[in-house]
Amino acid sequence: MPSLRILLIALLACLGPAAQAEPLRIVSEPWAPYIFEENGQPRGQDYEASVIVFKRLGIDVQWSLLPWKRCLVELESGQADAVLDIFHTRERETRMVFPAEPLSEVEFVLFHARQRPYPFERLSDLRGLKVGVSPGYWYADKAFRTSPLFFREPAPTHEANLGKLVRDRVDLVVNDRRAGRYLVRQMGLEAEVGQHPKVLSRDHLYLAFRRQPDLENLARRFSDELRRFKREPAYAELQARYAEPSDDNSGNR
Template sequence: MPLFHRQFIAALLFACLSLAAQGQTLRIVSEAWPPYIHDDNGVLRGLDYETAQIVLQRLGVEVEWQLLPWRRCLMALEQGHADGILDIFRTPEREALMLFPSEPLSQIEFVLFYAKANPHPFQRLTDLRGLKIGVSPGYWYNNRDFRESELFTREPAPSHAANFGKLVRKRVDLVINDRRGGRFILAQTGLDEHIRHHPRVISRDKMYLGLRRNAGLDQLAQRFASELRRFKHEPAYAALKARYNSPDRTRLAVQPPGKTANH
């Protein structure tokens, strides 16, 4: 068989395999992180979840969603139990395991939250000496000095809301979280009356839909980025952002100050 024919058949087979892979149900995991993705009485909602869902529907891709603790999300992707992970930061280490569409879902800013009853002035890293800071296990903070500092201790919590609950009970001194996400959670739990955040930004980063590498999803990553950019220029996306920038104070399962809870 001539070389040209063999190359043509190989290319055709590759295209068919890619289309077949895209025709399968895509398994995507993420951790609950309002307002980007969360469970609202059994219904998934959130800025990035709804954005990704709209884009994938336009591409004709069926999706199976699952919320897990963050470390389990990473393990599921690494072990091949998931095809994608929603709202993950792009790092050189992760690029060895994942494909990242060129367009991010969201851009975020990490800041330090404090209890009004127990404020801790913060201007520079040395101001954190001896403090206990609530963090999310497995999260990447795009500030090497903060990430590797030994001036303070890190206290993980099972959820973002639990971190804020510990803050008002003085079990941690500060909590690091995304500005938008933190404000949304505080409004939902009623803790916005008790917690504020410092204006200084610890780190800025972008969140992506990470897809499992070597799983025939390369074309999907390119198509997702293209359609996502298109959707971001539509009025529907502007309305979606506005809705999640102004959260309703619907209560989550977080204890108010003065009550005990096991976290």
């Protein structure tokens, strides 16, 4: 009869791969203040909230910041386990599992060159204009996504979109209000770029997991822990750290 020592060694050998499982791989595109890179390290409100939640769950995570389309390809091909800061759509539910609790709310607005404000109240005001968009992004307002009244021109990065705006290569740029204003400040374009106050659409950002049984369970655990974290003073402190400056950048300034 084999000794207890031999049985333990055999058991550990069987459990080895599970006990030494690779870290969860999460991808996202830099989109400050939600997630971005500073001095070679990821930062941001949604990134840091997720790090805290995973630490409490005892899950090791590896982060990669990539172009958005590549993020989606890696998730769907199984190279990544989850994608940070994605919109929940019915079409995506066939391939992704969304926690019940979102990370953030976003508001899409139009940014304009201050010398060319293009008054905007309704989609018909955009007739014949060229609007800079980000490829692969989901804009919640269906009329904006499909309207034949204006042209939607993609750019490889959010920075490229604003660069085209100030060089008069597009008439307007659509972006999240907070992300757009953060980037305008970062690029030193406050004197050249303003925003329209009208909100095109509102949506929520999620951490979506690849659809497979173990990750579906993890999505539920992540949601529960995130909801608990949001009730704590530490979450309010995190939000305050990434809050917008009190300056007013509304209207056609």
